[in-house]
Amino acid sequence: MNQPQQNIDVVFEPQFVNKDTLRIPTLKVLQQDGTLYPNAMMPNIDKSLALKIYDTMVFIRVLDERMVASQRQGRISFYMTCKGEEASIIGSAAGLSDDDMIMAQYREQGALAFRGFSLENFMNQMFSNAKDLGKGRQMPIHYGSSELNYMTISSPLATQIPQATGFAYGQRLQGLDALTLCYFGEGAASEGDFHAGLNMAAVLNSPTIFYCRNNGYAISTSIEDQYAGDGIAPRGVGYGIETIRVDGNDCLAVLLATQKARAFALENNKPVLIEAMSYRLGAHSTSDDPSGYRSKEEEDLWAELDGVMRFRNWLELQGWWDQAQETALYDKYRQEVLAQLKVSEKVPTPLLVELVSDVYSDIPTHLQQQLGDLRQHLAKYPQDYPKTSGEKH
């Protein structure tokens, strides 16, 4: 119940509070040249973790570049890059334990790669072939892996946010030493599910890390048309959630924030909101052309702040990386990606039965019937359904 009117702050002049009342600063560690800010605090990181992060960054750069090219060649139907946000995505994934569940939006392939999703798995999903873990049912980039604790991507935006709250609540009740990290864009944060998910997590003490990738755009819609406040972070304060804003192009700052958030959430059984400020350097997707809604100058400004380059600069200053390694790594991944692409695009499509399986735990009578009717039909017109007609029933 509300406090009866005592022990509360009282004013006698009607002053509005507004967004200037609460300015949330940005956590930084790394400068663009790879040196640390003078007062910077370091995350928990050693050489092997640093190299794993960078390795993943390069892999994703190569994958993104190759797959956009493949889409242009008509070999896959659709793709989305995470260009510009690699430091944010991979840095945060690196702050988790492998047991933590990740529930992402769609642009977080870097987190999945960091978890160890194989190139083959990536590629099979994008070619919707018989080896795709998702059985060829969703558009490219809708990855998921139960083994790697990475929830399958769902196109409807923000639905994963209250789901993450529930998932983490289940983890807590089971007494697991694991939580859930939920990625979403600043655009998705306008959905009602965002509000529901964060408020419920705060009230129900669900150890969830809400990780908002604020990259300036939701397709063509810039943040000016998305919100009027100081970004997404102050909303966390409103919900009574511990909140931190971080430079999303600063991999060490992201890692530091995530490590602190994870420790806090698990110790206190409470959620944390992280807002990572970054920029979507590429198009929204291969269906999009950003030149219709933003300037080259703006893009260039942000390209200079590139988080991959910043992290590499730091690695080099540590003596952990050099140009030869760089060239070798890019070459290796370019070759691997091309090779796997050629393999995966030749794997046949899933069996016809996968059209009706997994709707329910078993295939119910009416779907068995529909499948049977379909088989008869296909048998009548084998030439019209080339993908499935060769199938041995």
Next chain:
Amino acid sequence: MNQPQQNIDVVFEPQFVNKDTLRIPTLKVLQQDGTLYPNAMMPNIDKSLALKIYDTMVFIRVLDERMVASQRQGRISFYMTCKGEEASIIGSAAGLSDDDMIMAQYREQGALAFRGFSLENFMNQMFSNAKDLGKGRQMPIHYGSSELNYMTISSPLATQIPQATGFAYGQRLQGLDALTLCYFGEGAASEGDFHAGLNMAAVLNSPTIFYCRNNGYAISTSIEDQYAGDGIAPRGVGYGIETIRVDGNDCLAVLLATQKARAFALENNKPVLIEAMSYRLGAHSTSDDPSGYRSKEEEDLWAELDGVMRFRNWLELQGWWDQAQETALYDKYRQEVLAQLKVSEKVPTPLLVELVSDVYSDIPTHLQQQLGDLRQHLAKYPQDYPKTSGEKH
């Protein structure tokens, strides 16, 4: 787009901001004994407005009391009182112009009475009779009046919040000197529609006053189970909305806040959020028994802070009110209410055609057919449908 990383506040230690970072004070004017706080600022109010407010308070107290009794006697099916929140509801309505649209939740009969909704109209709605403006279609207390700019109540919670944003946007575009005030409970503020409505108002510059009645409960659910932040007000800050918290039992403070909010909103074409802290003194509705979820002590504590009594004390100190007037006014309203009740419960039910009218602007063929079939059916069994069987077709 996001600001490239300059001109922003930077930190180098990962500190969370949390609800203690932003404490929003409560505006007060009146002390319980009717004297002003030493530094208090007065709203724009003269004797005639003060008496109109108090008159409405008494009317609503009487109406609420009588209708709860009627419900117990089985004369109406359902009722909800606004006991405890009269100062908040009537004080805010008094801060508006008659041209402003009011979109309420359900507990704001005081605002409607202040606008001049007649006792007859109230009563006809509750008896679902042929004179009910709503044509007997909704449960008691779902009032509405186009003439009085009071949107018909809808049971689904929070749906009126984004609607208010749209309504006010329409008023602005038409260049009207009018805005929309939207009432809702702190429970309803958990719905996704709350998030959508407030964020859109901030982004689209819609002159809407969002008036949250924080009365401590949503049916049995206390605010501890509803939110973990410092009430609803800090959310306004998050959206970039000018926000003010007010003592909801302090009619003058509420009036002051609303007057300021209205002026600000119309001058700047921007929304304002007001959070009025109060307490639901009665049951949630006649279907509810609060003894199952809260203590008598808690209720008593709040009863002492009663806003009607506080306002009356002030009126008396002004020399504008005395015990004789008090007694006479209560007597008058008790008699009027009883008399109207007897009249309204005898008014027949709406004509059968109202069962199918207003689904569309005209009655389409299939509904005309269904009505025709129904008439034939009723003619066969007149004794089984007593309410409509007497009707001359």
Next chain:
Amino acid sequence: MAQMNLLHAINNALDLAMAVNDRVLCFGEDVGHFGGVFRSTSGLQDKYGKNRCFNTPLTEQGIIGFANGLAAQGAVPIAEIQFADYIFPAFDQIVNETAKFRYRSGNEFNVGSLVIRTPYGGGIAGGLYHSQSPEAYFTGTPGLKVVVPRNPYQAKGLLLAAIKDDNPVIFFEPKRLYRASIGEVPEEAYEIELGKAEVVTIGSDITLLGWGAQMEVIEKAMELAKADGISCELIDLRTLLPWDVETVATSVTKTGRLLISHEAPLTGGFAGEIAATIQQQCFLHLEAPINRICGLDTPYPLIQEKEYVADHLKIYEGIKATMNF
């Protein structure tokens, strides 16, 4: 055996489910200490603690989103939506998420353990927003199961089966019968198989089909028809998705006539799907058109509820019209 009303039967089923599996959770608006506005979760918080039976904030989309996540994690969430009229804010979470969770992931993940309970239907002077029967909004959604019990015995057995079932189930509870329907119910746990209709009364002239609270209305009409010498076969569909075509088709093949009655409006109601399927399956056996006696095609009214609903007299007239076709 014990005498229970429908509310007790549900409370008892929840209690038994929570007792045997500590991963079963009950939550929703006012569900915790208070036990729900209808009291169906009464006593469960005291017994199983605040972690397993609790109030949620007032957000249906949040409740079902949260429940989806819980189910994916391996818990067994039983989420309550206070009135079926208020299930629509959760529609996206149900239709786009719950229903498609397993399929879209290739069975990497699923929310098969989820049950959504919600009171539905009219007859309580509730008007537009406390009376709706929204089952047909869900029966067009592959991946869901939709179940409606008609009495305490069915309620307990079907609810326990729904909780056990490895698919998400929407469980519509006929709130008009919560206290009005009383019957003998075994005290121990038992299950009634989902997906199977029940032939309640055997007859030869016409098949009457319904579910939930409408069953007793149809039964009343059947009694009137019986007095006229009409022999009705009465079927309770119980599970609406996937539904038991075979039992219905077998009956209609025998009787040659079918009348379906539900509370929801006629147009777009689930009776349409049944009629479409049965006219195809039983074409050569039908002696009269399949008749649908349903709510009018309007929002649910208040003062004219009696005139609006598919009551026993309208059904009785429908039976006669079908017999005399």
Next chain:
Amino acid sequence: MAQMNLLHAINNALDLAMAVNDRVLCFGEDVGHFGGVFRSTSGLQDKYGKNRCFNTPLTEQGIIGFANGLAAQGAVPIAEIQFADYIFPAFDQIVNETAKFRYRSGNEFNVGSLVIRTPYGGGIAGGLYHSQSPEAYFTGTPGLKVVVPRNPYQAKGLLLAAIKDDNPVIFFEPKRLYRASIGEVPEEAYEIELGKAEVVTIGSDITLLGWGAQMEVIEKAMELAKADGISCELIDLRTLLPWDVETVATSVTKTGRLLISHEAPLTGGFAGEIAATIQQQCFLHLEAPINRICGLDTPYPLIQEKEYVADHLKIYEGIKATMNF
């Protein structure tokens, strides 16, 4: 007359509506400067300003809630939902609010000026969430009108009629045809009456019924059947709620056979409602069961889309089966 594709026809209708009435507004996700992800609002912000054509934040429930308020205020909102698959967060605002606004207020208030535009349907390799045809979720909701055009000419005329109509209209646009369907369209404003089906081809053996993008698939099947000497009567329903029972019943009374085809899954699809109604109205004239050729009862797949859909070959086989019954 001008050659326009379906997208142009819609853009042109919006342009004309905004030109004659400054209370007409267009908004939705990416609708403003960018002109929408399909470009149907292209150029409108430049022409009519940011106040009348604008981006909204990314919230479908907010978009429709906002639109309901605008309509109640007297404006003429044309709200875009980016894909019909994403209309479900707005389901409560549509089903509980839009549809019931006038009724519940006794006509004190209404949102009759509202139009909701949304691209629907498959055939674009969109998988589960860029292919759905959710019309049947709305046809069970009294108070709404539901309209689906099949080509540019229809799109413009029906959209202008929907904007003029004093009832809320959900306008489903067949996105597969946005650029693929091109035809002659008058440059000036004109309206096609809502609630009226169109007999596209006159025939005598069987009535074929559909709407939207499915019309051209049915037509292709009709051509195959024609080669077999089967004379099909082809009807485009155009308005699904309230629908034109008379035109369909008249045709089926003549032909004695009916096949309905839609993209959405069979169970719970709108074909069920039509079949249920027509079997009742035309019982004595039916020479074969009413046949429904629809999507399978699964979520919309990706790689097996070709196998999943109700294509011309399945419809052709359906026609033959119905003829040979």
